[in-house]
Amino acid sequence: MTFLSQDRIVRATSDAAKLRLVLVDATRAAQSISAKHEARGYAAQLLGESIASALLLASDLKGQGTVQLRFSLSGDISRVNADATPFGLVRAMIPRDEILGTGSFEPMLMPQTLRVIKLDRHGNRLSEGVVEMVSADVSESMTHYLRQSEQGTYALRVMARYDEAESRLRFAGGVLVEAFPGFVPADWSRVEKFLASLDLGGYVRADGQGLRLGALQERFQAEFPLQVHKEFEIEPFCPCSEESVLRALSSLGREGLESLFLENREAEMFCEFCRKRYTVSVPQILGLLNEAEEKEILGKEAELPGEPGEDAGEPGEEK
Numbered sequence: 001m002t003f004l005s006q007d008r009i010v011r012a013t014s015d016a017a018k019l020r021l022v023l024v025d026a027t028r029a030a031q032s033i034s035a036k037h038e039a040r041g042y043a044a045q046l047l048g049e050s051i052a053s054a055l056l057l058a059s060d061l062k063g064q065g066t067v068q069l070r071f072s073l074s075g076d077i078s079r080v081n082a083d084a085t086p087f088g089l090v091r092a093m094i095p096r097d098e099i100l101g102t103g104s105f106e107p108m109l110m111p112q113t114l115r116v117i118k119l120d121r122h123g124n125r126l127s128e129g130v131v132e133m134v135s136a137d138v139s140e141s142m143t144h145y146l147r148q149s150e151q152g153t154y155a156l157r158v159m160a161r162y163d164e165a166e167s168r169l170r171f172a173g174g175v176l177v178e179a180f181p182g183f184v185p186a187d188w189s190r191v192e193k194f195l196a197s198l199d200l201g202g203y204v205r206a207d208g209q210g211l212r213l214g215a216l217q218e219r220f221q222a223e224f225p226l227q228v229h230k231e232f233e234i235e236p237f238c239p240c241s242e243e244s245v246l247r248a249l250s251s252l253g254r255e256g257l258e259s260l261f262l263e264n265r266e267a268e269m270f271c272e273f274c275r276k277r278y279t280v281s282v283p284q285i286l287g288l289l290n291e292a293e294e295k296e297i298l299g300k301e302a303e304l305p306g307e308p309g310e311d312a313g314e315p316g317e318e319k
């Protein structure tokens, strides 16, 4: 038995099943992911809040699958991506050059859109919804998405705070509440008020290792009787592979591969989600080039499936 605290996702429902509550403490996952990206300050908070959001939304998936959040912005950061499964696996990214360019300064951000893609366990697309981001605030945009696209009564609050002195996220987590038909509207406004005034900073553990989810749950339970159904641990995870790297590289096309081959050295690629480093050897580049030439000769480009985009988590080439 270990007494170390662990990131958790907790699902509960109310007595008469009129209310569903999901709590998430993703502090360590967000710390580890933002450290891998060398994200500090506001960028780390954005990663933390999108990680918590993806985990909360994934808790709604029936069975296995993945939720992908794609926040599009303009300004110093152009996009924030986070993927999560209902059982607590999560990954997230902000483009590398933008993280390094932002440093610990508060970036200038203009909200654009939020795209939410749901995949089944085989990676097939179940649904996709796009809404305007109502502000650069992750909680507000997520709540707007839930009300617009999921046709239900939802409230969501995520929060992450970076500690400059300790050079890491102090906490990252959030709460999702869904009311089912029959839930008293007056009670719903109490739920909304509770979430709007919720400061997760008040639930940081004394040892600084994450959030006191139990205390948060009790606070909620004092007003709305709940039973905990399930608890999952959270873990950073990225399903990238050498195969996906080669696929991404082949999207360079014949000319791109040819100039890469002529450099006569192995290509270095980093997964943009988990920063794992891949090397592609000269013979592998030649193999891809031969394939590209064959396809060109056969004139089959038009019949090829779409090139893998970054949404598939394809690693990008980086020097």
Ligand SMILES: [Zn+2]
Pocket: 238, 239, 240, 271, 272, 273, 274, 275, 276
């Ligand atoms: Zn990866």
